[in-house]
Amino acid sequence: MEEKVIMAGFGGQGIMAIGKLLAYAGMLEDKQVSWLPSYGPEMRGGTANCAVIVSDEAVGSPLISKDGTAAIVMNLPSLSKFENELVPGGKLIINKSLIDVEPKRKDIEVYYVSANELAAELGNPKVANMIMLGAYVELTKIVEIDSVLHAFLKVFGENKTHLVPLNKDALLKGAEAVKVRA
Amino acid sequence: MSKVLMKGNEAVGAAAIKAGCRYFFGYPITPSSEIPEYMSKALPEVGGVFLQAESEVAAINMVYGAGGAGARVMTGSSSPGISLKQEGITYAAGAEIPCVIVNMMRGGPGLGSIQPGQADYYQSTRGGGNGDYRTLCYAPASIQETVDYVMLAFDKADEYRNPVLICADGMIGQMMEAVEFKENLNKNLPAKDWATTGTKGKREKNIVNSLFLEAELCEDHNIRLEKKYKLMEENEVLYEAFGLEDADVVCVAYGTTSRIVKTAIKLAAAKGIKVGIIRPITLWPYPYAIYKDINPNCKGILGVEMSQGQIMDDIKIGIEGRMPVYFHGRTGGMVPTPAGILAEIEKIAGGTK
Numbered sequence: 169m170e171e172k173v174i175m176a177g178f179g180g181q182g183i184m185a186i187g188k189l190l191a192y193a194g195m196l197e198d199k200q201v202s203w204l205p206s207y208g209p210e211m212r213g214g215t216a217n218c219a220v221i222v223s224d225e226a227v228g229s230p231l232i233s234k235d236g237t238a239a240i241v242m243n244l245p246s247l248s249k250f251e252n253e254l255v256p257g258g259k260l261i262i263n264k265s266l267i268d269v270e271p272k273r274k275d276i277e278v279y280y281v282s283a284n285e286l287a288a289e290l291g292n293p294k295v296a297n298m299i300m301l302g303a304y305v306e307l308t309k310i311v312e313i314d315s316v317l318h319a320f321l322k323v324f325g326e327n328k329t330h331l332v333p334l335n336k337d338a339l340l341k342g343a344e345a346v347k348v349r350a
Numbered sequence: 351m352s353k354v355l356m357k358g359n360e361a362v363g364a365a366a367i368k369a370g371c372r373y374f375f376g377y378p379i380t381p382s383s384e385i386p387e388y389m390s391k392a393l394p395e396v397g398g399v400f401l402q403a404e405s406e407v408a409a410i411n412m413v414y415g416a417g418g419a420g421a422r423v424m425t426g427s428s429s430p431g432i433s434l435k436q437e438g439i440t441y442a443a444g445a446e447i448p449c450v451i452v453n454m455m456r457g458g459p460g461l462g463s464i465q466p467g468q469a470d471y472y473q474s475t476r477g478g479g480n481g482d483y484r485t486l487c488y489a490p491a492s493i494q495e496t497v498d499y500v501m502l503a504f505d506k507a508d509e510y511r512n513p514v515l516i517c518a519d520g521m522i523g524q525m526m527e528a529v530e531f532k533e534n535l536n537k538n539l540p541a542k543d544w545a546t547t548g549t550k551g552k553r554e555k556n557i558v559n560s561l562f563l564e565a566e567l568c569e570d571h572n573i574r575l576e577k578k579y580k581l582m583e584e585n586e587v588l589y590e591a592f593g594l595e596d597a598d599v600v601c602v603a604y605g606t607t608s609r610i611v612k613t614a615i616k617l618a619a620a621k622g623i624k625v626g627i628i629r630p631i632t633l634w635p636y637p638y639a640i641y642k643d644i645n646p647n648c649k650g651i652l653g654v655e656m657s658q659g660q661i662m663d664d665i666k667i668g669i670e671g672r673m674p675v676y677f678h679g680r681t682g683g684m685v686p687t688p689a690g691i692l693a694e695i696e697k698i699a700g701g702t703k
Contacts, residue, residue, distance in 0.1 A: 188526065192355045195528040201355070203526035207381055208465065228613030230525050230606070233687045322355075 169224050171310045172232045174250050175300075176217035177242030177263070182297035185323070186240070187218035189301065192319035193311040194222035202230040215245055222310050238308060240300045242283065247271060261303050261346075263296070279303060281345045287338065295338035302342025313339050353530050358522040359384035359426075361493050361529055362452055363392055365500035366424045368531050371450070372398035373423040375412035377405055377431060380464040381520035382454035385426035406431040410438025410451075417447035418558040420545030422504050426452035428520065429470050430461055433478065439513050440479025444560025446544075446575075448507035450500065451485075452516040454523035455656075457683030465683025466520035468605060471660035474517050475634040482572050484579040486586060487515040487633040489604040493527035499631075501534060506586065508539045510578055517633055519656065521606045521685070582635055589637035593626030594644045598699045600626040602665050603654040604633060607686060611654050614691035621692075623699045630664075641668035650674040650698040654691055657681050674698075 173190070177183045184205055191203040205218045219232040234252070238259040241247045244267050251260060256275040265284030281303045283296040305311060316339060317332055324331075356364065362385050366374070374389040386402060393400040403409035409425050416423040427435065432453045442449055455470045457463035470478075474487045486506055488499040496518060503514040546556050562568035590608075593615070594600060603611040608629040615625045626644070630637050644651075651669055655661045659677040666675060678694040680686045 188355070191526060195353060195355055201528060203355070204521065205524055207520070207524050227527075227609070228616070229610040229688055230521065230527075231610070231685055231687075234689065 171222045172236050173238040175240045176246035179216045183216045186297045186301040187220045189319045193315035196315050202227045204230045298338035299342035302339035303346045306343035353528040357526050360388045363388035365497040369501040369504040371422040371424050373416040375409040376425045379428045379431045381523045382428040406434035410435035413449045417449040420542040424450040428454045428456045436478035442513045443483035445558045446511040450503045455519045463683035468655045469657035485513050489517045587635045587637050588631035590629040597626035597648050598624045601652045602628045604630045613688040617692045618695050636664045638668040653677045655679045
């Protein structure tokens with residue numbers, strides 16, 4: 169099994185963070201992982217994206233080019249930039265709160281998640297990224313939610329323990345959002 | 351020790367400290383800036399010294415000083431910064447100063463781009479500075495290998511009294527993977543009785559220098575250095591190779607590019623094309639001997655590199671004209687794709703080139 173997911177959005181939406189959480193969670197489950205950020209000058213105030221690979225075998229190319237199995241897109245520029253990087257049948261998870269157009273491709277599975285609204289329901293707009301990650305994990309079952317939460321403390325430190333319940337709620341809310349649609 | 355998820359640049363710093371490096375001199379440059387950033391925080395915690403120099407030229411000369419005094423010392427940069435260090439590297443080679451220099455290569459020439467590149471192959475393997483000198487040169491393909499070879503580099507630098515290069519690329523510097531830190535090897539290294547540590551009035555003074563005003567002495571020095579380089583050629587060649595005996599096509603690639611090639615090899619296998627790989631881990635000394643294991647009926651050798659084909663010279667030396675050689679690369683910060691490599695493999699396997 170090999171998951172190659174692109175995560176993309178505005179700088180500040182926590183794109184790099186959910187990528188690291190997924191990679192760390194995969195590592196905690198003894199899978200092979202890589203996390204590759206875009207590091208062009210466009211990072212400053214512009215779009216941010218990273219490529220995460222979680223695999224049972226050693227990761228080959230850490231770059232995703234036309235062979236992504238999934239993409240999480242959190243803003244409009246990311247949709248047009250990355251929908252073409254998916255394989256046919258790939259999963260495209262769209263942040264409906266900020267993207268009001270449909271993808272052009274008809275040969276992929278599309279899921280809409282109103283991440284910002286759902287985050288607001290939890291009382292913290294910052295967890296929109298975790299809602300998107302929750303939806304992705306539900307759709308792929310690539311890692312356990314518990315592994316993501318374990319990774320959360322590894323990536324952000326034990327002093328963020330008080331934020332685990334909120335982030336768990338966000339992951340579950342995201343999972344629920346795509347369960348209903350399926 | 352358990353695995354941790356680390357960015358390549360940070361892993362370089364952590365590995366160096368684990369290997370006993372206590373001095374880092376450098377100047378930040380994308381995509382290697384997290385090396386000095388990491389060292390600025392981590393070195394003071396172990397009683398070491400981090401110093402951001404006023405320039406790359408100053409940094410490499412500080413490395414010369416610390417290495418000359420017997421310390422384990424490192425500098426790190428990316429292509430244009432490494433160019434600036436070349437004078438210091440040839441001085442360190444001439445004065446036989448152990449040190450480790452990390453290059454997270456980016457697109458060139460000149461300032462080029464900040465994305466990954468491998469176009470410093472000639473500079474790294476043929477010597478970017480003046481004179482008859484060689485530097486051991488490791489090209490890791492993963493963060494784990496980066497950690498392992500940075501640690502090994504310090505031992506080899508001490509063993510041979512020579513600068514050692516780590517030639518990675520911007521992708522290795524920026525990406526995160528799982529790593530495990532092994533215990534330092536530190537096998538019976540020679541005492542640094544040549545180092546300039548102060549005589550305390552008790553011994554003859556040591557002199558660390560690359561200047562010989564008498565040509566005969568300079569030639570003797572060169573002959574002695576050459577013996578050392580021959581020893582490295584005999585003992586330090588590292589590579590990974592598989593699938594050579596029955597290959598239709600053999601790819602040669604190192605570092606990040608070798609991983610993309612491995613993905614392309616799987617795609618080719620699905621189409622019934624047998625592709626082997628030679629992955630030099632030491633770019634110098636180069637693994638020429640392994641080319642003898644290639645299937646004599648192989649249709650061709652494909653070099654793949656993030657350059658315009660600098661690796662091809664060594665491929666030609668290795669294959670000694672026995673079969674055709676081809677090149678596929680992207681350059682200037684662009685990265686080859688598995689599909690692009692596969693297309694070249696298919697052309698060679700089909701004989702329709």
